[in-house]
Amino acid sequence: MMIKSSPWRAALAATAATFVAVVPLATAQAAYADAPTSVYQPYPPELSTATVPAGGVIYFVAEGFEPREVVTAALVPQFSTALSGSSRSGDGEGGGDKCKGRDATYRANAMGTVSGCFQVPKKTPPGPYLFTLTGEESGSVSAPLTVTAKNGAGNEYGNGHGPWEGSADGASPALEGDAEGWPGTVKVAGHGKTLALRTGAAGEQPGSVGTTSQQALVGYDATSHVSGGTVPAGTGSGTNWALVGGAAGLAAIAVKAVTVVRRRHTRTEQG
Amino acid sequence: MRMPHLRKSTEPYNADSLVRWVRHRRARLLVAVLTGLPLAGAGWIAVTGLLAHDELLASQRALNSLRQQIAAGPLADGSTASAVPVKQKTDAAVRAAAAHAARAHGLTTGPAWYSAAHVPVLGGPVRTVRGAAEAAERLTREVISPLADIATRLTADTAKDGGHLSLPALRRAAPALDQASRSASDVRREVDELPSDTWLPAVDRARAQLARKLDRIVPATGDAAAATRVLPSMLGERSPRRYVVVFENTAEARGTGGLPGAFAVLRADRGRLAFEYFGNDTEMADAVAAVDLGDEYAASHGHNAPTSTWVNSNLSPHFPYAARIWTAAWEDHTGQKADGAFALDPSALAGLLTASGPARLPDGTAVTAANVVDLTERSSYAAYPDTRERKAFFLNVARAVAARLLGVANDPPRQPALFAALNGQLRSGRVKMWSAHPSEQREIRRRPFGGTLPDTADPFAGLVVNNAAGTKLDYYLDRRLEWAPGRCVAAGREVTVTVDLTNRAPASGLPLYVTQRVDAPSYRTRPGDNRLLVSYYASKGARLAKAALDGRPVMVNQAAEHSHPVYTLDLELPAGSTRSLELRLLERPSSRPPSLLRQPMVRPLRATVRPYPECGD
Known part of the structure; x- marks a missing residue:
């Protein structure tokens, strides 16, 4: 009762497709060889991260906190243990209120979800940061974010295409439900929590200038709860990292200026 | 008076004795019958079972012989003169296989087999043997024989037309x-319904072996049936067709395999194929694909401008996305509509050279499946x-390989x-295809060469890497994936996914172009x-509980x-290092093994799927 598969079947299954594919396969090689020698390669793909101008706002929804837990929001510079400067923030229990007040504390709802908006201090130095939400009991969740100079522009994404577009209250992030699938939304997950955020420029209505961009440096979290970036420690010494960290802000300014459109036109001789 | 008395006195005694004797005899006879018949039946079943076993082995040998003749015969001696004898041999092998299977089926029918198959518990192996023999007979009669006939006719027609289908x-x-495909599915279903856990392990093993064979036969037959439905139109039976064919360089990883470097445009007209254009990524630098792939796609990949950046056009492993971009970009570039797209890579070429034999460059260098x-x-x-010299070398390789493959493809x-x-190569996904015509794409998308993400909620595990450095170092990338289901909890089944990535690039000696x-x-x-x-595509409905990189908690970007x-995760992978990403997920409870997405790259994915423990363990 051990029936062997006939190769005829395999041959037949392949026959028709082969007539389409064999010749292309062979000739595509020739096509490759015949191609002009001047070719291009733009920047390689990068992970989507958020960009916000100094003085702008961050709208967020995070899940996985304890019910009714008090959650503190902060902007943490990467490559440094110092916290960022003062921040305006909303009381935003459950979200829906305007960004206001200096204490960036929120309270999770009965489901452990916290949402609101966070205003980036106007004098925040440009550079890579982590937007971090820390619960009193359950730990933190953070997402990478680049702060640009005041009025710094993002790229073409997130220009009001988010789920809160046309929000009636003009301030609610309305990042309700599944924020995935909306351009300009950055969402991260880990150790039982998720965080979705979107940004807006200072003095503008939410959703009008939400941005994401490409960021050369990654490294998701530098808090005590979450590990540092994905650059392995062996790549450089601690001293080097401090130096690199100091330069990172400047680097990020340069990097963020490289928009997607501009990258498309970057040329490098390749073969 | 005494005699009668005596008779009277003895007759009842003798009669009683006789009755008792007769009754005793009947009882013994009954006992003998009751015990003898099953014994005889068991003996009959044993003997015929052994004969059926021999017949099935003979059928198997005939099919093995068929496979060897086809696989090795024409290439072994390299002469086309052997084609006719080989065909005759294969026909004979198919007939012999069918005859042996029919005899095996005949041997396992009749009252003894029927009765024994209905005995509770003890009849389990009998039912399995009987069902397996019937399955073998149906398979050879309703599937293999017609397939062989069709293949023979197609081959003959193809030969008459100079190799064109x-x-x-x-x-x-x-x-x-279609009928053969349905029969194969029916047989598979019947084998599934046979007892699989009887008191005779040898029979269980044989049933499992048959089921595994059918697991290959059923999709192969289905593919063949689908091919006959869609290929006439795809090959331009009614109107000419045009396809974009993209060559992926897997030394620089992209979601569907590798960076789309060169491409060709293929024209199909009434079964005749011809290339009408060749180009490469430089030419497509300014092409913009007017295609909307949805908000979900834009959220995940939009910031990398895949619709306007040719080399970032296949970041997602979902091949239809890339194919739609390629065909739309071609239309933007030339104004010509394309009817579909194909993708392939050098490893696919290697697989074909295995069958065709090596090609030879002008300087005598052999281009083989191995190199x-x-x-x-x-x-x-x-x-x-020097780029120009390198391209000249590619040209030589291309010409030599193309000549070899086309030579074999046109030699029936x-x-x-x-x-x-x-x-x-199609089944492994190294050659992919997409059609812009919905009826054709419906057939393609369900098959491995469709390169689509599954729509079902069944367990799924997909490790996908995209090169974020612009290097050609993915030639040296080793990938390991372990998928380990854990206990069941209220929120679902715990699943731990471990991804190990190793950069085996040498620390020195690589060209700048490779490492820049x-x-x-x-x-x-x-x-x-x-x-x-580094992206992990999880089962639908999965939720991430924890993530760790090299043992330390880490946050990962989440999309869908x-x-x-x-x-x-954006991962720096230094030369010579291994980095380990662990994801702890909660998935919907299931007992099915996960479907694995195997991104075609230079080095194969080494995947391990652990068995399911009992829920609660």
Whole structure:
């Protein structure tokens, strides 16, 4: 009762497709060889991260906190243990209120979800940061974010295409439900929590200038709860990292200026 | 008076004795019958079972012989003169296999087998043997024989037309192939219903072996039937067709395999194929694909401008996305509409050279299945630092390989082995296809060469890497994936996914072109260091509980594609290092093994799927 598969079947299954594919396969090689020698390669793909101008706002929804837990929001510079400067923030229990007040504390709802908006201090130095939400009991969740100079522009994404577009209250992030699938939304997950955020420029209505961009440096979290970036420690010494960290802000300014459109036109001789 | 008395006195005694004797005899007879018949039946079943076993083995040998003749016969002696004898041999082998299977089925029918099969518990192996023999008979009669006939006719028609596939013959074959496909599915279902855990382990093993064979036969038959339905139109039976064919360089990873470098445009007209244009990525630099792939796609990949950046057009592993971009970009570039797209890579070429034999370059260098990937994705960068010289070398390789493959493809006796090799490449996803025509795409998308993310909620595990450094170092990338289901909890089944990535690039000696960091990282790197966007595509409905990189908690970017959660990490991977990403997920409870997405790259994915423990363990 051990029936062997006939190769005829395999041959037949392949026959028709082969007539389409064999010749292309062979000739595509020739096509490759015949191609002009001047070719291009733009920047390689990068992970989507958020960009916000100094003085702008961050709208967020995070899940996985304890019910009714008090959650503190902060902007943490990467490559440094110092916290960022003062921040305006909303009381935003459950979200829906305007960004206001200096204490960036929120309270999770009965489901452990916290949402609101966070205003980036106007004098925040440009550079890579982590937007971090820390619960009193359950730990933190953070997402990478680049702060640009005041009025710094993002790229073409997130220009009001988010789920809160046309929000009636003009301030609610309305990042309700599944924020995935909306351009300009950055969402991260880990150790039982998720965080979705979107940004807006200072003095503008939410959703009008939400941005994401490409960021050369990654490294998701530098808090005590979450590990540092994905650059392995062996790549450089601690001293080097401090130096690199100091330069990172400047680097990020340069990097963020490289928009997607501009990258498309970057040329490098390749073969 | 005494006699009668005596008779009277003895008759009852004797009669009683006789009755008792008779009754005793009847009882013994009954006992004998009751015990003898089953014994005889058991003996009959044992004898006929052994004979059926021999017949099935003979059927198997006939099919093995058939396979060897087709696989080795024409290529072994390299002469087309052997084609006719080989065909006769294969026909004879198919007939012999069918005859042996029919005899095996006949031996396992009749009252003894029928009765024994209905005995509770003890009849389990009998039912399995009887069902398996019947399955073998149906398989050879309703599936293998018609398939062989069709293949023979198609081959003959193809040979008459100088190697070109006869589309009318293909269309005529469709009904028979549909029937064969349905029969194969029916047989598979019947075998599934047979007892699989009887008191006779040998029978259980044989049933399992048959089921495994059918697991290959059923999809192969289905593919053949689908091919006859869609290929006549795809090959331009009614109107000419145009396809974009993209060559992927897997030394620089992209979601569907590798960076789309060169491409060709293929024209199909009434079964005749011809290339009408060749180009490469430079030409497509300014092409913009006017295609909307949805908000979900834009959220995940939009910031990399895939619709306007040719080399970033296939970041998602979902091949239809890339194909739609390619065809739309071609239309933007030339104004010509394309009817579909194909993708393939040097490893696919290697698979085909295995069947065709080596090609030879003008300087005598052999291009073989063993070295074509190395030649085109590694050694040429070192041997030809000058771009023009390297391209001239590629041209030589291309010409030699093309000549070899086309030579074999147009030689009917040699076609089966080459087409079987192509079938392997299609089934492994190294050759992918997409059609812009919905009726055709419906057939393609369900098959491995469709390259689609599954729509079902069944367990799924997909490791996808995209090169984020602009290097050609993915030639040296090793990937390991372990999928380990854990206990059941209220929220679902715990699943731990471990991804190990190793950069085996040498610390020195690589050409600058291979190691250059186009991403211009702000941190210090060394030649050979690589950077990857590492994405894990999880089962629908999965939720991430924890993530750790090299044992330390880490946050990962979260997105979704086709309702599959996608967790992505931007990972620096220094030369010579291994980095380990662990994801702890909660998935919907299931007992099915996960479907694995195997991104085609230079080095194969080494995947381990652990068995399910009982819920609660």
